[in-house]
Structure formats: structure tokens, C-alpha cells
Amino acid sequence: MSATEAMRPYLDKIQTRGLLAGIVGLIACGVGFMVDHDQFWRSYLLGYVYWFCLAVGSLGLLMLHHMVGGQWGVAIRRGLEAGTRTIPLMFVLLLPMLFLGSHSLYEWTHAEVVAKDPVLQHKSVYLNLPGVIARAVVYFAIWILLATLLNKYSQEQETAGYWAVRPKLQKVSAPGIVLYGLAVTFAVVDWVMSLEPHWFSTVYGAMFLVGQGLVTFAFMIVLMRHLTDQEPLKDQDKVNNFHDLGTLMFAFTMLWAYISFSQFLIIWSANLPEEITWYIRRLNGGWGYMAAALLIFHFIVPFLLLLQRRVKRKKAWVGMVAAWMLVMRLVDLAWVILPAFSHSEGQMPQPHLNLHWLNLAAPVAIGGIWIWYFMMQLKKRSLEPLQVS
């Protein structure tokens, strides 16, 4: 019996739990939708972006691995490939948000607001609903094409041999990683940055790319940590793999802090009215506590933990830090997305911390469905890592 067969009951169990969480979350979201229509779509956006980052981040890390190699990538490759196969699901989940929810989310979809606002009038050439929908189709076409090719060649590799197919994977990955980066940048500008359509930041795409890498590493470490606890995959429990993955997660944690701070430093130094409002909304009225929490728990604590060799070399510890980072990524996205909705209009925005329970229910609902679909994909292919020979 192969390891994949032996793992099936365990994977089935996680899959069922995912489905259950998804159903419970969906029921809660249904209630929330009745109570507060606008809040539902705002929370949906938060949950969507979080799991979108994990699905598309898998594609990015998979291409990175094909380009640079390394044992860390061989260890998590099956997980990454299963992650890339969930991208079509993310496309389906985007559609209701763009078609039904956009009016609750985006100021620039309100004709009467745009009519009074010369800046939005100029931007409407790019920032209009048909344009956003058409571009979303293009982004997903790029990601799904890349994911399909990489999965197809990866399957070929099992019969034709590792080295015979490797050049093909590299030829897809090299231009693919450029296209992926551009598509993610444009996508988050369309879906998230345009929540505050007057504001702009050129490092915004990079912030999300790094966040994607971080959340994907964290998820794959948690996944590996649990899979290698199971009997058939016990021999894959290699200290060096966890050390390497922990180091990479450490690097992405630092890169997140570096990029987030550089955006803040530039905007804070210039202190221009059209830029600084983004931070005024996120540092006042309660949101400032969240920013401080991010600095401490998204950067300083994981930094000091992952700095130590012995933490990275213990599966249980690095797995715990990774699980913690999964939570902190949601807090970071909440801090980036939610303040866009909770402030009163005027020259000086008056922000107020507003954490609706739907902001937890929607990520759980979408996450449950995603885990269920991810496990379905993970079971489809062999779980034993490819032999490099």
C-alpha cells in the first residue's frame, strides 16, 4: 500500500472538517448578510483576499522552487501543486464579489460620487466595473494557465524522469514568475487599493507578494508538520527541511517588515494630504493598537523566535510559529483592508475601530471551503516527494 493510500483516512478527516467549518461559516455569513448587507461584503473581501493569497502564493513559490531548486521545495512540492490547483475555485469565489458586492465595497462604482469628484472622473478610464471584471479574467487566465502547465509537466516528470522534464518546468517558471508578479500587483490594486481610490502606493503590490510568500510558507510548514506525524510519512520527517523552511519564513517575515515600514517611512516623511490619510485612518481611533500589535506579534516576536537555530530545528516549535503567522497574516490584512470602511468623511478622517463578528465568520467560511477543496486536490496525486535521480 502506498503512503498516499495509507494517508487517505487522515486527509479525508481534515477534508470533512474543512467542509463542516465552511458550512457553519456560510450559515453565519448568511445571517450576517441579512443583518448587514454592506458589512457582509467587506468581511467577504477580507476572507477572500486571505485565501486568495494562499492559493496564488503557492503558484509563486512553486515557480520559485523550479527556478532555484533546493530540498525545501521538494519537501513541500505536493502541497504547493495542490495549492495551485485551487486557483479556479478562487476565480469562482471572486465572481459574486465583483458582480453583487462591488457597490458595497467600491466608492468608484457610485456614479453620483464620481460625478462630483474630478480625481475619480480621471481615474474612471481605468477604474470602472467592466474594466475590473475583464482584467480579473485576464489575471486568472494567466495564473490558471501557469498552474495547468506546471501540474501537467510535474506529472510527466514521474514517468519520464526528473532531469528529462526539469528544463520544461524552468522554461514555464522563468517568464511565469514575472507574469505572476505583475498580475498579482494589478489584481490587488483593482480589488484592495481601489477601496480608497484617491490613495496610491507603488510598493503596494510588493507588500502583497511578500505577504503571499509568507502565508504560503507558514501554511506549508503547518501542513508538513502534521503530515509527517502520520505513520507512512514519518521517514519524511527531516530536520533539515524544517530548518530550511523556517529560515525562509524568517526571511519573508523580515521582508514584510522591511517593505511595510519603507512604505510608511516614505509617506510619513513626505506627509502629503493625499497620501498620509491612509495612515491617519490606520493609526488612530483604536486601529493604532492593531498597528502596534502587528509590529510586536507579526515582526518582533517571530523574528526573535526564528532567529534561533534550535527553534527552527524543532518541528513542533517551527510549526507553532508558522501557525501563529497564519493568524497574524489575517490581522495584517484586516488592518490594511478594514479601516477603509470605518471612518467618517471630511478633511480630517475620524477613524474608529470596528471589528464586526463577520470579519471572523467570512474567513472561516471561505477557508473551510478552500481547505475542503485543497484536500481534495492533495489526495489526487502521490504524496511521496519526487525522487531526484
Add this chain to the structure above:
Amino acid sequence: MPRKPLYGLMAEFSTPEELVQAAHRTHEEGYRKFDAFSPIPIEELHHAMHLKDSPLPKFVITAGILGCLGMFGFLYWISAIDYPLNVGGRPLYSWPSFIPVTYEITVLSAGLTTVASLLLLCGFPMPYHPVFNVPRFKLASRDKFFLCIEAEDPKFDLQRTKEFLASLRPYEVSEVEI
């Protein structure tokens, strides 16, 4: 003519696995003053020789923390105490503008400490070392692996140590003159 005093005995091996095995056996046999030489880093060697963990990380973290706090404090002293300057109406203590320099100095002091303490812990500068008296030892930086038991080891006995090293099946065993 009396024999020259010996530094130790050196065995040559062709593969890293043999060297690790030999180091393991040497420690088992009770020798403590011995060293292994390899052209490539071998992680297992550390365990086979029962080496203590290097104190290097502690030096580096100390230097990093000192660099971080020192630079931040220095910037605070410059901007708020020694030469207060109003920049764009911001408070004198504007910590965000201190961060890039603090970060750089943290990395710089940790980095320089790494290099300096690595060289010092390795015993540099060292213009002379007896192991180079073995003619084939230059291969230690190319493709051969060496293990040297020092004469200072209390268990060292020329005849018996020679026999022990020969039992490890090396390519050759040579005497290292001081």
C-alpha cells in the same frame, strides 16, 4: 642524532564518510586532542568529534543588540539633545526617521563581529602550523581528508597510536614534525 619532537600523527582519507567514521572511532578510543581537516564543510563531523557549540552566535547577538540600542540612542541624542533641529514641524524625537540607520548599524556591527570573532576563535593570525610539514597536506584544500592526533594527548603513544590509525584503513599515516 636524537629524533625531532613530534607534533602528532596524521592519517589521510579519500572520502568524507571515512573521515567522519575515523573521527568517531578516535573519540571512542579515548583521544581528546585531535583535529580533522576537510576541503568541504561536513556537518556530521561536528557530532563525531564531540565538539562543543561555538560561542560565536552569542557574540553576534550581543553586538547586534549593542549596535541597535547604541545607534538609536545616538540618533536620539543628536536630534533631541545635542543639536535640536526643527524638520518640517515634526517632533524632535521622530523615531521613524531613526529606524533605517539603526537597522543598518545593527547589521553592520553584527556582521563585523561575526568576521572578527570567527578569525579570533579560529586562532588567527597564525603564521606557522606544524601540519603543513606533511607534504601531502596541501591536498586538504583540494580533495583529501585528514585526521591528526596530537602528541600532547595523554593517551598518545607513538607505536600504539600509529597502529590505531592504521586500523582505520587510511591511505597513509605520517609523522608530523614540529
